[in-house]
Amino acid sequence: MxxxxxxxxxxxxxxxxxxxxxxxxxxxxxxxxxxxxxxxxxxxxxxxxxxxxxxxxxxxxxxxxxxxxxxxxxxxxxxxxxATLPRFGYTEPLDTSRMRLWRRVSATFKDLPGGQILGPTYDYTQRLLDFSLSEPASSAVAAESGDGKAEPVPGVLSLIEQEGLIEPQEPAAGDPDPTDLTREPLRFPAARPVRLQNLARGDEGFLLAMGYSTQRGYSHTHPFAGEIRFGVLEVEIVPEELGFAVPIGEIALTECQMVNQFAGSAIEPPKFTRGYGLAFGHCERKAMAMALVDRALRAGELGESAEAPAQKQEFVLSHSDSLEASGFVQHLKLPHYVDFQSELELVRKMRARR
Amino acid sequence: MLEAWAARQAQAPFTWLRPPESGLVMVRARAGGTGAKFNLGEMTVTRCALRLNDGVIGVAYVAGRSHRKAELAALVDASAQMPGMGERIERELLEPLRVRLEAEAARMQRKAQATRVDFFTLAREAGA
Incomplete structure (x- = not known):
């Protein structure tokens, strides 16, 4: 207390x-x-x-x-x-296949429509400290190539989806609106849309550790990075006074489609399953970790036993938020003098009784 | 660019139906890109509505928190509905804006294309 x-x-x-x-x-x-x-x-x-x-x-x-x-x-x-701003409503659902891409790579398909675009990435840098940056220098200018025309690039996984080799991702009948965690408390069991909202704002360090644990054997989800894309996408809303969709601006996004093995069940043939990660801006590690954890948390619906920490939604979703975690850990710094005095009394009494 | 355009126009008197107000919209996405809707996170947006003195109504919803930008966008929206103005606004404002945005997008696209890569799989030797 x-x-x-x-x-x-x-x-x-x-x-x-x-x-x-x-x-x-x-x-x-x-x-x-x-x-x-x-x-x-x-x-x-x-x-x-x-x-x-x-x-x-x-x-x-x-x-x-x-x-x-x-x-x-x-x-x-x-x-x-x-928390001080009014809420005006919800956007139309994003169609990430329409992103203007600055980066797009697949670790599962070498040749793919739209190509592999490395974009701005540290992946192939040697991680040697660049001491030339210790003094301000002239601006860096990147090379350009091609005519600059951009066509929407469909997601890589549609390639194997057409063959039925991977689970499709379709909305439930009626395309229901998801529960909003900013309006309603987290309840268990949490449906996948609720889990995704929780993971999307979850702490990157926590999700990274959870995702890493799945790779080290705490849940067997055998991930491949099917596709990672980073780019910008126009956002649309339907204002109440207009009744039709209008674009309000563009946002940058990072998306990760993780491909995972699934051995099949009595009623379903073997096929690949998916984990999904999406983040604002360029947050690649976060999107990948989110996709790993999303897939691990789907254990129940895919008929897998949920034994590892990353598969347990109460464990993962209750501890993913840095605001809650940091608040509860750091509240220990506040004065607990009365609390501690009573504990101290108790310990003294117990020792006196021995 | 909006500001420069507005400076060249005769001041159109108007009354606020809804003065500029900043708030949030929840951005929705889909699980796996095409599946169930989920709430990704919010973004700031500023909205306003105004009526020109001759009765035409202009509405704006603009990403971010700039009240001035929303006001100008609503003024453009209203003005474009005035007789003969639609074409002029298209020519003097929207088309140049579009050209500028497309040029910026094309520049990013060319930079991205310069990092396009072909990966070669190295064949394993027999028995390896």
């Missing part, structure tokens, strides 16, 4: 000033601008947007600046701000 304390207003006020000073650092050096953060720390901005669950690069950059680069704190700030 937590018993409230009061007092310390002056000290708290002064600590606000001290954190502001510590955040700013040595005033002899130029202060960071939000544009600098957006342009040069884009992957941190994207992660804050994804886990903060609000697509707005300016807000994410501001949160990062205020949090002095602490991702979990920035996520907290963004979530707190979102």
């Amino acid at each position: 937590y018993v409230a304390v009061k007092g310390g207003e002056r000290a708290i006020q002064n600590s606000y000033e001290l954190i502001a000073e510590a955040r700013r650092g040595d005033p002899a050096h130029a202060e960071l601008t939000l544009d600098q953060i957006k342009q040069q720390m884009r992957l941190a901005v994207d992660r804050v947007m994804t886990e903060g669950s609000v697509y707005d690069a300016d807000l994410a950059a501001l949160a990062l600046k205020q949090a002095a680069g602490d991702i979990a704190e920035a996520v907290f700030l963004l979530r707190a701000f979102r």
